[in-house]
Amino acid sequence: MRAWLVDQWRKRLGTFGVIGPSIAQCAVGAALAWLVAVHLLGHPNPLFAPVAVMICVGIGSGRRLRRLAELVIGVSLGVGVGDLLVSWIGSGPWQLAFVIALAMTVAWLLNSSELFVSQAGSSAVLVAMLVPGADGGGLDRMVDALTGGVVGIAAVALLPASPLTIAGRHLSGVLDAFSTMLEQAAEAIEKGDADLAAEALECGRRTQTAVEEFTAALDNSKEIIRISPLRRHHRARLARYQTAALPVDLALRNARVLVRRTLAAMGEPMPPPVALAELLREVSEAALLLQLELGAGREPTLARQALLAVAARERPKHLGFSANVIIAQLRSIAVDLLQATGMEHDEASATLTPLDESMRG
Template identity: 50%
Template sequence: MSGGGRFAGVSGATVQRSRELGREMVLSRVRRLRSMALPIVQSAVAAGLAWVIATDVFHHKQAFFAPIAVVLCIGVGLGRRLRRVAELVVGVSVGIGVGDLLVSAIGTGAWQIALVVALAMTVSVFLDGGALITLQAGSSAVLVATLLPPGGHGGVNRMLDAFIGGLVGLATVVLLPGDPPGITRSHGQRIFAELAAALSGAAEAHTRRDAELAERSLSRARSTQQTIDDFRAALAAATEIAAFSPLRRRRRRRLGRYSTAAVPLDHALRNARVLLRRTVAAIHAGEPVPEPVLTALDELAGAAVLLGRELADGQEPVRSAGKLRETAVLLDLSQSAAPSGHSAHVVFAQTRSLTVDLLEATGLDHESALAVLPPPPAAEPGLGAQPGSDGAESTDSGTTDPRDDH
C-alpha cells in the first residue's frame, strides 16, 4: 500500500473513531439528563410548595431560605444517605441562626464575618462534627452576614424557613422517591453485561490467538470501575429509600439480592481484568490454554448474563447457580490437561476464582462456593490469592498492573 493510502486509512479510522466518541458523549449526556429528570421536577415542585407553606401558612416575608433548603436537600438526597440530608438542614439552620443573632448585635464587616463564620462552624462541630453540616453552617452564616443583614425578628423566621424547606425536601425524597431500585437494576445489568463481555472476549482471544482482541477487551474491562462504583452508590440510596419510603418497602428483598451480589461482583471484575492481562501475556508467549477452560469462560459469561436477568426480574438465582455448578465440572475436566506456562496457569486459576465470585453473587458463602469447585492442582508455585478466590489464583504478585486492582 502506498504512503498516501496508509494515511487515508488512518485518517478514515480517526474520523470514524471521533464520530463514535461524539455519539457516545451525546448518548451519555442524554442518559444523564434522563436520570436527573425526576429530581429536577421534584426540586421545582417542592421548592414552590415550601415557598407557599412559609409565606401563606407562616406568613413569612422573603422566605427564600425555604426553597433554597429544598433544592439542597433533594439534590443531596439523590444517591446519598438521608443522614446527609438531615445534616444539611441542621447546618443551614445553625448558620442562619448564629449569623442572624450575631449580626443583629455587632453589625457587618470583615471582622464580623470572620467571627460569625468561626462561631457558626464551632457550634456545628459541637453538635455533630460532620463535614457537610460544618461547611453548610459556615456558608449560610456568610450569606446572612453579607447579603441578608437581619432586621427585627427575622433570624428565627429564617431558621424556621430552612426547617420548612428541609422537611418538604425530606418528605419529597421519602414519599416520592422516584425509582432508585430501577436505577440499581440498570447499573447492575450494565455490570453483568461488562463482565460477560470480558469473559467471552478472553475465550475468543485465546481461541483465535488474537492478542489485539485481548488487549481491547482488557481496555474495556479497565473502564468498568466507575460502573461498579455507580452501582454501589445507587444500591445504597435504594436500600435506604426502601427502609423509609412506604412506596418502596416491597422492593427490600430484591435489593437484598443485589446487596449480596455487590462485593462478589466487584471481585469478579477485578479478577476478570487480571485474567485478561494474563491472556495477553499467554498469547504473546505462545502458551496454550486447555479447551475446557475456554469453554468454562464462555459458560461463566452466560451465567453472568443469566444471573443479571434473574436479579433484575426479582427471582432467586437458581438457574444461574445451576449453570455455575456445571462450569465447575468443566474446571475439573480441565485439570487433566493442565496448561503449560505461567500465564496460562494464571488464566486457569483466575477462571476458578471467577467461578467462586459468581457463586457467592448467587448467595453462597465463601466456604460453600469453594466446596462446589474441584480441589485446586497440587503444584502451583508462586500463585497468590485474589479477593474472592479459592486460594489458588494469581495476580502475578509484584507485577500486576495497578489498573487491574482498581
C-alpha cells in the same frame, strides 16, 4: 463529532427515567416548602425553605436522612454565627471573610462532613451579605430550613424514585463491564493477540468506579425503601441485589487478575489453549443471565445452572503456568458468582471439580 453528540444525547435520554423522579421531587417540594413558609408560618421571604428541599432531595445517590440532618444543623450554625457577628461588626468585604472563616471553622470542629461545613459557610454568606437587616431573625430562617427538610422527606416518601431501577441500572453497568472484559480476554486467547488482552485489562481497570457507584446506588435504594411506604414491597427484590453486591465485586477483582495473567501469557512458550476461551465465554454469559434475572425480579436459577456447569468442568490438560493461573481465577470467579445468586460460600466451593481429579489422565 455530530454522531458523538447524538450518541451522548441518546444516553442522557435513556437515563432520564432514573433522574426524572428526583427532579420532580425537587420542583414540587421546593414550591410546597415556599407555600408552607409563607402562608402557614407567615415568613415573607422564606429563602431557606426551598433551598433546604433542593439540598435534601438532590439528584444523586446519597444518604438523604443524614444529608438532611447535616443541612438543618449546618444552616442553623451558619445563621447563628452570621447573625451574631453581623450585629457586632456590620457587613462588608472583610466582615464577610471573617464570618465565613469563623462559621466554617466552628462547623469543622463539630463535624468534618464537607456538606455540614460548606452549608454553614453558605448560610453565613446569605445572612452577612444577601439579607442583612431583614425583619426575619435567625430563628425564622432556622424554621424555614427545618420546614424545607421536612417537606424534602415528604417529597421523597410520596414521590419516590424506583429503588429497583436505581440498583438494577448500576448493577447492569458492573456486569456489562465484567462480561465485556471476559469476552475480550477470550478473543485474545483465541487469536493470540496481546493488544486485545491489553484492551481487556484497560476495561478491567475502569470497573472499580462502576462498583463504587453500584454500592452508592444500593445505599440510596435502601434509604428510599426505608422512607417511602410506597416502595416497602420492593424490599425482597432489593435484598437480591444486596446479596450480589460483594460477590460481584470479588468476581471483578478476580477477573482483573485473570486478564492481567492473560496479557502476560501472550509471550509465553505455552500460551493458554483455545479451550480456555470457551470457559471464559460461558462465565461471561452466566454473568449476563444473572443481570437479566435480577432485573426481572426472578430467582437467578438459570445463571446458577450455567455457573454450576462451568464449576463441574474438568480442567484442560498440559497447561503452562499462566493458563493454570487463569483456571484458578476462573474457579474463584465461579464461586463468587454462585454466591451472587444466593449460594453460601462453602456450598459454592463444593461444586468445583476437585483439582486432583481434574488433573488425572
